[in-house]
Amino acid sequence: MAESTTGRERIVAAALRILDAHGLADLTMRRLAAELDVRASALYWHFESKQVLLAAVADRIVRAAAVAEDAEPADVALALRDALLAHRDGAEVVLSTQALALGEDMPRRRLAAALARALPQDEADGGAAILVPFVLGHASLAQQRLQAAQLGLVAPVDEHDDFRHGVEVILAGLGAPVARARQASRG
Incomplete structure (x- = not known):
């Protein structure tokens, strides 16, 4: 079993390297197998499909959103967004796995x-159901704009403040306390 976990982790790490270097469109099972010097069919021993592999990649991306246990909701949202933006097409990978209800549903x-x-559990669950699409959608939009800016197609735009404001508006609408996000990241 430990070997299987190690194999899965090695595959996910290689998939992330390909994602960062080439983007989601070029993250194919064939390319991944070549990176690992195995046959593509060997990957299916660890992952039943590419979608299941992408869910594991998405979980790894989201897991990198390090926040304290007692972090404010706005800080959690910012950390999630930053984790998505840390990888090329990271927002698209997580968004697609969330849309297919794959992965660990960590966001x-x-x-x-x-x-x-700050809220009763049912309201907290409902609030999270509202915040997750906002975080994923905003990160996806920001990531596409960042990539377009890198290609010189549009001027670079810092959307960090707009994102934080949007999260705070949603939190206020939920009746959750709104503390200005303390995270100093920019993206």
């Missing part, structure tokens, strides 16, 4: 936990 669980410190 919703992390936001619901942060909201539950």
Whole structure:
């Protein structure tokens, strides 16, 4: 079993390297197998499909959103957004796995936990269900604009303040306390 876990982790790490270097469109099972010097069919021993592999990649991306256990909901949202933007096409990978209900559903669980410190659990769950699409959608838009700016197609735009403001508006609408996000990241 440990060998299987190690094999899965090695595959996910290689998939992330390909994602960062070439983007989601070029993250194919064939390219991944070549990177690992194995046959493509060997990958299916660890992952039943490419979608299941992408869910594991998405979980790894989201897991990198390090926040304290007692973090404010706005800080959790910012950390999630930063984790998505840290990888080329990271927002698209996580968005697609969330749309297919694959993976560990960490974005919703992390936001619901942060909201539950101020709201009843059912309201926290509902609030997380509202915040997750906002985080994913905003990060996806920001990532596309960043990539377009890198190609010289549009002027670079810092959307960090707009994102933070949007999160705070949603939190205020939920009746959750709104503390200005303390995270100093920019993206």
